[in-house]
Amino acid sequence: MRAGLRAAAAACALVLALSGLAGCSQEGASDTVVLGATAAPPTLDLTTNNAAAIPQTLLYNVYETLLRVDDGGELRPLLARSWSQSADGLRYAFRLDDRARFASGARVDAAAVADSLNRMRSRPTIEVVRTQLAAVAAVSAQGEDTVVITLKQRDNFLLYNLSGVAGIIIDPARRSDLARHPAGSGPYRVTGFSPGESVDLEASATAWHERPQVPRVRFSYYADATSQTAALLSGDLDVITDLTTPQAVSRFSDPKRFTVTRGTTNGEVVLGLNNFTKALSDRRVREAINMAIDRKGLLDVVWNGQGTLIGSMVPPTDPWYTDLSKRWPYDPARARSLLAQAGHAHGLTLRLRVPTLPYATASTRVITDMLGRVGITVVTDELEFPARWLDVVYTRADYDMTVIAHVEPHDIVNWANPDYYWRYRNPTFTRLIAEAASGPAGQSTAKMRQAATILSDDAAGDFLYLMPKITVAKAGITGLQRNAASLSFDLTSLRRSSR
Template identity: 40%
Template sequence: MKSFRIRAVAFVASAALLALTACSAGSGTSPGSTTGASQSLAIGLVAEPASLDFTTTDGAAIPQALLGNVYETLVKLDESGKIVPSLAKSWTTSPDRKTYTFDLVDNAKFTNDKPFTAADAVFSINRVKTAWTTQLKAAMDVVQNVKALSATQLQVTLSRPSNDWLFRMTTRIGAMFSETGVSALATAPIGTGPFKFSKWNRGDSIVLQRNDGYWGSKPYFNEITLKYFKDPTALNNALLTGTINVIGTVQAPEALSQFTSNDKYQVIEGTTNGEVLLSFNNSEPIFKDIRTRQGIRQAIDHKALLDTCFAGRGKLIGSMVPPTDPWYEDLTSIDPYDLAKAKSLLQASGAAGKTLRLRLPTLPYAISCGQVVKSQLEQAGLKVQIDQLEFPAAWLTTVLKNADYDMSIIAHVEPRDLGTVFGSTKYYTKYDDPTLRQLLAAADTGNEAAQIDNMKKAARRLSEQAAADWLFLLPNLIVADKNLTGLPQNAITENFDLSRLARS
């Protein structure tokens, strides 16, 4: 959720970019070059960040813009999902799988001109435990001790073996900060990345500039503007008129034909890890009865919903695991659409005739799919009241923080977020299942085979217990100028990697 990633949401959710017309390069300009004509790019996304500080503010829009672009991590994911070097050029693990020793690059520096050293890594990891306030910080609890062995060598000791910890270091909790650069994270981020923050026009756009002091390969574009559109038609029109160069997250897939039939554009379609979740507030009495939860799931015709609210694009999955994770199984056969059975279950649980508040973020897919959910649940005997909450601020506060809702719809885009969303009663789903927590713990501490086996069991347990309903998995749909290269086929990380973009 996106943020959420929620990539809740979200991605949970996405962003959009304002109007900058891209200037073409001189004939001698190549990706990574800083010579030639000025290179600028405008990308359209959805869901502007509420803040630029992901240490205290949830939501996927912040890491989407800043992670990997402004902030870097010790390790990162490649396009296949493999953990590869970043600020750490290599690492070793002790035989007991509890101690990690990282050898760091020696030429990275922050945009405040401070060199990046192992001391900054110690500060950043410890700060997750002491200063972060989001639910994601819990992934760092397993760290027992962290110390700098030298300026370029870091040692991290865990309290127990954890398969998940190194993976989490590829996400926002692994971001490296300068101790002298954290005083204004909400408005002035400072990192070691290929771009540096330039300005934020609230309600409109974020501008990033190429970091010409970057330690790695220099980006092709010297300025990239991200502009945020709430209306999918306006987003599409911005590309058609040349105001932007990329639609980073297509919100109206039914309108794709206007781009596929035009040779000025390219359309990329891949997959994401953004599970569009119909979440239940499991702390409420009505949802404590499994028959209510199962009845809701069986009242929803998922294929019809996908065809209606997202033009049939996306994938039906049946639980909180995308196909790009090694423990994926198709669980759509659990609680399949059966209106008669749904009515019977809701009658038996006493939920029939009750009114449920479906509190939706003002995101196009959520509003569109929410109308379908309301119609299908009312056919099964429930009453559904839709409330639209401005996203991100109102939804994050009302639903994610205060759990003041009965049901909601949001795309949880953070990678491998099953445990985050359902493993703690502190999260907004308020799901409490000791068996699930035992499976997650066994998956984290076991060998690779045990991890896969227990994560499969955890995903099946979630589905069989109807902890929520998984409407579909978002596709990665991008439309861009024909000559733009470096766009991701699949979106399986929290960030939109801007450093690989170039013009052919």
């Protein structure tokens, strides 16, 4: 390292120690784009951990799939240049792009794809992935260029599932340390990982479909949204991937310095209710909670009125969307009456355990106040995210209520799993989800619409709002996605013009 750069690095370290900022730019580092995000990945192993921060960084950037979801929510070819389905829906054939290469230089052939998908469905892995691949009976290679997936039963959601974590293709020769060294075929490869702080990516020498225009990218993680905003304003950061303090948008109004992009997401922010606990197993209590919370008022406070009210676990971009946002109107008097009917006329105490994410902690303050007005005492507990929240709430379901954004596409299906952390059990809902997946494709949308209505009517949770997508970048940085239609923060089209 040259003496000048060593001095700059030392000065940067001192500034970071004094300011608490998580990133710092150096002179001469213009070939790196620094992205600021909030939730940090606890590991880089997508096969063992369900944290959404991992695919945000790696999906489509480091790992690729047979097909991908584009910015408009449509399926597009990726490793597979084309695919076909048998008339009975039980056999898919994917024709691979013969140009595809792993970062190691090895070809992404049919044997490697089959090996990766078979490992994902047969070895211990995250529960959501096992569920998404449950209908698969076999994955096999036919020659070097064709992969065949045979199903036990029709799965109308399979293609979408294969475009996400369940469908990532891992280099079979390089999977000994996926927690720190992911081995994919994407345009970037991981060159550094500091848990809780940053992930460094570098353009892969074997990028096969489009050479990255930005040689290096760093994801820097900020627990404090104020520090993240300050870092972009001071020049230590190039992009805020998701602005979680919309009140700060006005600070980036100068188009000569910044570009603000607004879009939509799959991120349903849910007041999750543990349906297994004694109080919350009573539908009247769940209804009371829904009617005690002014969702429009909460959205105004937490997101400055930006975002969308939804009423069920379905964003407007899904084909089975119905506007159910008015199903449970704000009615504190009715909420108090329902609580009295349920035997809680003299009050009820519930634990609200939330992740340390800005939208969740801000929502908690509003929810605590609103529930308190109808006689529900809320005991709050902020859990470090992701590790602590995933352990206490997601894995052990040791909670009464929580606030979290679920960003996976088509994630309403998780409510059909009685062991998921909501512990929701409704045989009719579960049957409809199963029929939508495995029944005639032409009936799938109607079945999903029925299921979404049941979920809302049952007050299984309180579907607070759909998160907006607000990205802020320095002027000259282009090619950023407008919407969050998948789990990926896609860097494929990222550009940085000289200024």
